[in-house]
Amino acid sequence: MSYAIVGFGAIGQALARAFARKNIKVAVASRRPPEALAPQAQAIGPTVVAKSLRDALEADTIILAVPFGEHREVAKALPSWKGKTVIDAMNALVPLEELDGLLSSAFVAKAFTGAKLVKGFNHLIAAKLAADPIVEGGHRVIFLSGDDEDATAPVAALAKQLGFAPVKLGKLNEGGALVHARGRVWGQLIFQDLFKKEQ
Ligand SMILES: NC(=O)c1ccc[n+]([C@@H]2O[C@H](COP(=O)([O-])OP(=O)(O)OC[C@H]3O[C@@H](n4cnc5c(N)ncnc54)[C@H](OP(=O)(O)O)[C@@H]3O)[C@@H](O)[C@H]2O)c1
Numbered sequence: 001m002s003y004a005i006v007g008f009g010a011i012g013q014a015l016a017r018a019f020a021r022k023n024i025k026v027a028v029a030s031r032r033p034p035e036a037l038a039p040q041a042q043a044i045g046p047t048v049v050a051k052s053l054r055d056a057l058e059a060d061t062i063i064l065a066v067p068f069g070e071h072r073e074v075a076k077a078l079p080s081w082k083g084k085t086v087i088d089a090m091n092a093l094v095p096l097e098e099l100d101g102l103l104s105s106a107f108v109a110k111a112f113t114g115a116k117l118v119k120g121f122n123h124l125i126a127a128k129l130a131a132d133p134i135v136e137g138g139h140r141v142i143f144l145s146g147d148d149e150d151a152t153a154p155v156a157a158l159a160k161q162l163g164f165a166p167v168k169l170g171k172l173n174e175g176g177a178l179v180h181a182r183g184r185v186w187g188q189l190i191f192q193d194l195f196k197k198e199q
Pocket of ligand 1: 066
């Protein structure tokens with residue numbers, strides 16, 4: 001598996017720290033050129049490699065850590081998303097009418113035609129996500145949801161590899177609804193910083 005994080009702000013860097021902690025290679029990209037991101041990437045760790053957006057999108061698993069409204073711009077960067085897994089770490093702080101009545105990840109999935117979409121890593125504030133997920137002998141919980149179990153299972157394995165305890169909530173519009181932000185309405189599991197003693 002190869003990984004990229006698109007968006008290198010608070011959440012992108014928090015996730016990069018998680019990869020660096022476990023020595024897992026990850027590309028990071030934003031609208032800025034790689035040279036602009038490289039010093040911060042290197043400061044996080046040697047496995048965090050700044051790339052152009054185009055090069056980063058060669059990864060098979062891509063984490064979206066851009067402001068919600070920017071996801072369409074990212075989607076346009078590839079002619080086809082077939083074969084890719086997209087992890088949606090975004091929260092939609094946009095008026096409900098802009099989502100066509102859908103949960104935000106279902107709306108995002110429409111832009112990434114052909115990709116398998118998993119929602120995850122969106123329910124914690126950046127500082128919590130950046131911190132060591134092993135706390136008092138427990139593992140910080142990451143909620144995952146998606147309509148494609150073939151994609152959710154490897155993302156759960158990644159979360160585990162990063163030291164988190166993945167909890168699968170099922171399909172986006174079932175358990176997944178608990179981790180969706182729409183407008184200023186937060187799903188009941190957002191900001192719930194939970195730990196699991198056994199993985
Ligand atoms: N902050 C939190 O605590 C938190 C918690 C949970 C979820 N989230 C969600 O995570 C996402 C990111 O939030 P954040 O706080 O990390 O935001 P942020 O600090 O503003 O970072 C956003 C990043 O996205 C990049 N970006 C913007 N437009 C882009 C585009 N079209 N293509 C590529 N890169 C682009 C920006 O870099 P350039 O300007 O260089 O392009 C920047 O690195 C949001 O959807 C937010 O709802 C945030």
